[in-house]
Amino acid sequence: MSIASNIHAVQLTLPKHVKLVAVSKFHPVEALVEAYDAGMRVFGESKAQEIVGKYEVLPKDIEWHFIGHLQTNKVKYIAPFIHTIQSVDSFRLLQEINKQAVQNNRVIQVMLQIHIATEETKYGFDSSECETLLASSDFASFKNITVCGLMGMATNTSDEVQVEREFNTLHDLFNKIKAANFQDDTNFSALSMGMSDDYLLAVACGSTVVRVGSRLFGNR
Ligand SMILES: *Cc1c(COP(=O)(O)O)cnc(C)c1O
Numbered sequence: 001m002s003i004a005s006n007i008h009a010v011q012l013t014l015p016k017h018v019k020l021v022a023v024s025k026f027h028p029v030e031a032l033v034e035a036y037d038a039g040m041r042v043f044g045e046s047k048a049q050e051i052v053g054k055y056e057v058l059p060k061d062i063e064w065h066f067i068g069h070l071q072t073n074k075v076k077y078i079a080p081f082i083h084t085i086q087s088v089d090s091f092r093l094l095q096e097i098n099k100q101a102v103q104n105n106r107v108i109q110v111m112l113q114i115h116i117a118t119e120e121t122k123y124g125f126d127s128s129e130c131e132t133l134l135a136s137s138d139f140a141s142f143k144n145i146t147v148c149g150l151m152g153m154a155t156n157t158s159d160e161v162q163v164e165r166e167f168n169t170l171h172d173l174f175n176k177i178k179a180a181n182f183q184d185d186t187n188f189s190a191l192s193m194g195m196s197d198d199y200l201l202a203v204a205c206g207s208t209v210v211r212v213g214s215r216l217f218g219n220r
Pocket residue numbers: 023025046067068153194195196197211212213214215
């Protein structure tokens with residue numbers, strides 16, 4: 001199957017309100033061009049250097065999402081153009097994103113990454129850290145970021161019951177935070193969960209943004 005037909009096949013399975021982010025990490029520019037020509041305008045990447053290189057050569061109407069662990073010293077490279085940083089996993093990173101957004105005279109959308117998996121290695125806040133952050137006066141002073149939602153990655157397991165439980169946990173936290181901190185803020189609307197192997201389950205659990213890579217572009 002071609003990249004174009006893969007995109008169309010996945011799009012057909014998604015309800016209208018769910019946004020597809022095409023995760024193109026480690027794939028060459030030609031693959032992104034093929035996806036672009038098939039109508040894809042939202043791409044996700046996980047390395048600063050790689051996303052900058054692709055941004056420079058690809059059309060400027062692409063909406064770029066950063067989805068990997070981001071070191072604070074790399075924020076400056078992506079701040080001029082990044083649309084959404086989905087993987088904010090520390091206060092320091094959020095502070096640096098706001099600082100670089102100010103310097104670029106723009107607003108950067110962010111999602112807070114929540115640790116829902118059992119694996120030790122996955123980055124993210126736990127629920128209480130997230131709630132503390134959002135209640136802090138430091139957070140209230142960040143004027144050049146918009147928090148548009150939460151992102152999470154389920155455990156890499158074939159146990160669907162466990163994955164479903166993790167997605168439901170994140171959805172519950174989303175509802176709680178929305179009610180407590182963003183009740184009248186329509187920007188806070190994104191629940192990013194679901195990848196190639198679990199995106200349909202994620203959508204059934206309330207996901208509004210899916211990050212799909214290998215199902216569109218093949219194996220990395
Ligand atoms: C790589 C990656 C994806 C896409 O994974 P696939 O299994 O290829 O769909 C989604 N989210 C994050 C955070 C990733 O790092």
